[in-house]
Amino acid sequence: xxxxxxASNAVNLTDGLDGLAIMPxxxxxxxLGVFAYVTGNAVHAKYLLFPHIxxxxxxxIFCAAICGACLAFxxxxxxxxxxxxxxxxxxxxxxxxxxxxxxxxxEIVLFIMGGLFxxxxxxxxxxxxxxxxRKKRIFLMAPIHHHYEQKGWKETQVVVRxxxxxIVLVLIGLASLKIR
Numbered sequence: 001x002x003x004x005x006x007a008s009n010a011v012n013l014t015d016g017l018d019g020l021a022i023m024p025x026x027x028x029x030x031x032l033g034v035f036a037y038v039t040g041n042a043v044h045a046k047y048l049l050f051p052h053i054x055x056x057x058x059x060x061i062f063c064a065a066i067c068g069a070c071l072a073f074x075x076x077x078x079x080x081x082x083x084x085x086x087x088x089x090x091x092x093x094x095x096x097x098x099x100x101x102x103x104x105x106x107e108i109v110l111f112i113m114g115g116l117f118x119x120x121x122x123x124x125x126x127x128x129x130x131x132x133x134r135k136k137r138i139f140l141m142a143p144i145h146h147h148y149e150q151k152g153w154k155e156t157q158v159v160v161r162x163x164x165x166x167i168v169l170v171l172i173g174l175a176s177l178k179i180r
Contacts, residue, residue: 003107004098010117012093013124013143018081019074020145020159021122024166025093026070028113031170032100033063038177039104048177056104066096078157112172120144 015021038044040057070093076083085093094117101110111118120143127142140150148158 003102004095006121007098007101007114007117008091008094009095010114010121012087012090014117014120014145015085015090016143017149017155017159018079018144019077020162021085021090021093022070022074022077023159023163024116025097026067026074027121027165027166027170028097028110028173029063029066029070029100031113031173032097032104032106032110033060033067034174035106035109036060036063036104037102039106051105053104054112059100059103062096063100076171079159090146109173109176112176113166113168113170116162123147 011021011025014024035050036056036059038048039050039053040055040060042052044050045052073085073089077085097110097114101107110167123139123144124142126138130136130138139147141147145158145162149155153161
């Protein structure tokens with residue numbers, strides 16, 4: 001429950017700028033699709049020392065559908081956004097990522113690949129905790145993407161840099177395929 005609810009809320013907190021949440025969802029979803037294929041294939045699972053989970057390879061189709069739908073959505077959600085995801089979309093996308101990670105038993109890899117989501121959620125928790133206990137703020141504004149905006153970064157600058165961070169984290173997650 002913690003992984004699914006945590007991922008769901010973390011993606012929702014990240015969805016505060018045009019295109020910020022959707023590209024990491026695409027990248028993490030595509031990578032989870034690779035993990036689903038590997039765990040669903042007995043030969044690849046044995047070779048890469050993964051648990052074989054019969055039927056989990058079908059989740060690759062689900063992940064591909066998520067990626068395709070999110071790419072189409074990104075077309076209209078990129079700066080300046082014409083369409084917004086809202087709570088329903090962000091909560092659903094996060095829950096989908098968390099559910100796939102739980103089914104293919106890659107919760108820790110989701111934590112690594114979704115590091116952007118983790119940092120966004122932690123920034124809110126730290127800000128709220130600090131303000132309630134000490135009446136002081138850690139960040140100028142939470143979630144952390146708004147902190148960087150307050151520091152003078154342009155919206156597109158924040159979004160693209162967070163995308164780059166996600167690409168690096170997803171590559172680290174993919175590297176864990178063979179590092180077992």
